[in-house]
Amino acid sequence: MSSSDKETTIVAFCCIYCAYAAADLAGSMRLQYPSNVRIIRTPCTGRLEVEYFLRAFENGADGVLVAGCEEGSCHFKEGNLIAKRRVNYARKLLAESGLEAERLKMVNVSAAGARLFTGHVREMAETVQRLGPSPLNRAKTRVQQEIKP
Amino acid sequence: MHSAEPEKATEKATELMKMSVARARLLSPLTGTSFAVDQTGLVIGGGVSGMTAALALAGQGFKVHLVEKSDRLGGRALDLRYTLEHEDISPFVAGIVKEAEEHPNIIFHLGADVTNVAGFIGQFKVSLFQDGTDSEVSCGAIIVATGAAPAATGEYLRGKDQGVITQLELEQRLQKGDFAPGRRNVVMIQCVGSRNEERPYCSRICCSMSVKNALKIKKLDPSAGVYVLYRDIRTYGFREKYYKQAREAGVIFIRYEPDAPPLVSQDNGLVVSVKSPDFPEPVEIETDCVVLSTGVDAAGDNRRVADMLKVPINADGFFVEAHLKLRPVEFATEGIFLCGLAHSPKHMDENISQARAAASRASTVLSKAYLEVGAQVSQVDQSKCISCMTCTKVCPYGAPTVNADHKAEIIAAKCMGCGICAAECPACAIQLNHFESRQFKDMLDELFRSGKEERRPAVVPEKSGVL
Numbered sequence: 001m002s003s004s005d006k007e008t009t010i011v012a013f014c015c016i017y018c019a020y021a022a023a024d025l026a027g028s029m030r031l032q033y034p035s036n037v038r039i040i041r042t043p044c045t046g047r048l049e050v051e052y053f054l055r056a057f058e059n060g061a062d063g064v065l066v067a068g069c070e071e072g073s074c075h076f077k078e079g080n081l082i083a084k085r086r087v088n089y090a091r092k093l094l095a096e097s098g099l100e101a102e103r104l105k106m107v108n109v110s111a112a113g114a115r116l117f118t119g120h121v122r123e124m125a126e127t128v129q130r131l132g133p134s135p136l137n138r139a140k141t142r143v144q145q146e147i148k149p
Numbered sequence: 150m151h152s153a154e155p156e157k158a159t160e161k162a163t164e165l166m167k168m169s170v171a172r173a174r175l176l177s178p179l180t181g182t183s184f185a186v187d188q189t190g191l192v193i194g195g196g197v198s199g200m201t202a203a204l205a206l207a208g209q210g211f212k213v214h215l216v217e218k219s220d221r222l223g224g225r226a227l228d229l230r231y232t233l234e235h236e237d238i239s240p241f242v243a244g245i246v247k248e249a250e251e252h253p254n255i256i257f258h259l260g261a262d263v264t265n266v267a268g269f270i271g272q273f274k275v276s277l278f279q280d281g282t283d284s285e286v287s288c289g290a291i292i293v294a295t296g297a298a299p300a301a302t303g304e305y306l307r308g309k310d311q312g313v314i315t316q317l318e319l320e321q322r323l324q325k326g327d328f329a330p331g332r333r334n335v336v337m338i339q340c341v342g343s344r345n346e347e348r349p350y351c352s353r354i355c356c357s358m359s360v361k362n363a364l365k366i367k368k369l370d371p372s373a374g375v376y377v378l379y380r381d382i383r384t385y386g387f388r389e390k391y392y393k394q395a396r397e398a399g400v401i402f403i404r405y406e407p408d409a410p411p412l413v414s415q416d417n418g419l420v421v422s423v424k425s426p427d428f429p430e431p432v433e434i435e436t437d438c439v440v441l442s443t444g445v446d447a448a449g450d451n452r453r454v455a456d457m458l459k460v461p462i463n464a465d466g467f468f469v470e471a472h473l474k475l476r477p478v479e480f481a482t483e484g485i486f487l488c489g490l491a492h493s494p495k496h497m498d499e500n501i502s503q504a505r506a507a508a509s510r511a512s513t514v515l516s517k518a519y520l521e522v523g524a525q526v527s528q529v530d531q532s533k534c535i536s537c538m539t540c541t542k543v544c545p546y547g548a549p550t551v552n553a554d555h556k557a558e559i560i561a562a563k564c565m566g567c568g569i570c571a572a573e574c575p576a577c578a579i580q581l582n583h584f585e586s587r588q589f590k591d592m593l594d595e596l597f598r599s600g601k602e603e604r605r606p607a608v609v610p611e612k613s614g615v616l
Contacts, residue, residue: 009597011593021481035154043581051586055590059596072456076569082569
């Protein structure tokens with residue numbers, strides 16, 4: 001099995017006030033976007049700890065998106081700016097540990113930005129495709145293990 | 150969203166469900182604190198929508214602040230004269246203005262601007278700027294009814310030839326009686342500056358408006374030639390009847406394609422030439438009156454209002470509701486509602502229905518003396534607190550304080566539940582209720598759990614929600 005056969009997974013942490021609503025709107029609008037994204041709702045991107053991003057990669061995520069409100073319009077004033085700082089820090093940690101920093105990305109989407117949101121997911125899916133699955137990705141073996149008796 | 154790959158979509162749904170179940174195992178019952186609701190409404194915008202909403206609330210016994218930017222009530226309806234159903238609009242508008250003005254529960258702020266909005270559902274503080282002075286009013290719910298504006302255009306010799314007018318101007322002239330059709334033709338052009346790159350949406354009302362004015366001309370002078378150049382006629386719902394009536398009355402509808410719009414020239418009087426996919430040759434119409442249907446523009450102030458209220462507007466500048474179908478007249482931010490043209494272009498009857506719906510939703514807030522919120526707040530495990538003061542520095546609301554024991558404590562009424570402190574606390578002493586660290590981590594673990602690993606045993610929810 002070549003590494004490119006592996007199923008990839010993107011974890012998207014979405015702020016309930018913007019990106020989560022945008023993802024919901026994308027559904028209402030029936031926009032097509034990569035199906036390997038798994039959305040985790042957060043009250044604000046400012047809630048997210050660096051540990052969560054690292055945990056996702058440790059478990060085998062191939063890409064992590066942190067989607068918060070547009071800068072200046074955070075529901076909690078500055079949660080998204082704090083998240084940006086943490087994401088930038090986590091990217092350094094990723095690079096130091098040998099993973100590509102591009103696998104982790106902070107994006108800003110408004111609640112009406114359904115197309116923008118799906119665009120960001122698509123972009124991350126392309127990044128993951130270009131970089132190949134993460135060395136920590138166990139997804140394909142997981143599926144096979146489940147099939148075997 | 151993934152209609153092309155149903156198996157993958159099911160897999161996604163299954164995994165999302167697994168993650169939610171993993172999180173649900175760790176949820177614990179929360180009890181919130183209650184706070185008093187200021188049982189007063191505030192409506193931004195004194196047009197038909199705003200007045201309808203204000204009257205609906207006032208009629209239920211709530212005090213309502215009605216804030217209008219201009220010094221006159223009525224909004225865009227003041228420009229309109231009659232409806233498609235041949236009803237006079239002016240007496241209706243005058244009636245609703247009179248009713249609002251005489252209502253003891255409505256407090257008017259005419260010529261006032263909203264300059265700041267603070268607080269939250271049940272306890273908003275709205276700053277107003279009126280007659281050169283600042284003031285502040287309190288309210289429990291806000292209805293946004295800021296309206297819209299007719300789009301301006303310079304196309305089709307608009308502004309260069311007096312014979313080129315807009316549908317609104319035509320309507321006003323028809324009502325005043327100084328529009329004499331007769332002899333020559335009237336040509337109406339639809340979708341002017343609409344449904345293009347600059348303004349991609351359909352303004353919804355212009356087709357009906359043309360049909361309305363075309364019928365009026367035909368009624369005044371059945372021999373007048375009325376041509377409507379259109380892309381698609383959208384006289385939706387029961388309005389279709391009037392489109393049929395217009396065709397029966399002899400109004401000629403000519404379709405044009407967006408890449409070949411009609412041409413208006415003024416060499417020997419106004420001449421409109423149009424190439425229709427329905428005719429083999431271009432058609433030339435001599436006329437002395439070209440009427441443009443220019444569509445609806447979002448109010449220029451929307452961006453500023455949206456920023457103050459922290460509610461979204463779309464790329465076209467209209468406000469966006471929380472959910473198209475499930476929460477159509479409210480914003481995701483609790484306690485703020487919307488109606489009228491501020492939301493999207495629509496007919497007056499639709500605006501009135503929406504205004505009543507918004508008032509009805511707002512009254513679900515205002516009818517309560519107390520609201521219970523604040524269950525989703527941060528909590529400090531004081532045995533872990535190292536008194537570093539980080540939480541007091543990062544909180545945007547000043548909710549954490551240090552108590553007499555030198556331990557952090559969070560004032561629930563001030564906490565908005567963002568979780569910034571919980572993520573920042575170096576001692577992991579703070580948890581945000583309902584969004585605890587272990588819940589996030591378990592979701593991430595469950596997503597990537599292989600089939601062979603053992604399931605975790607069920608847990609009994611802890612009372613505090615703190616790890």
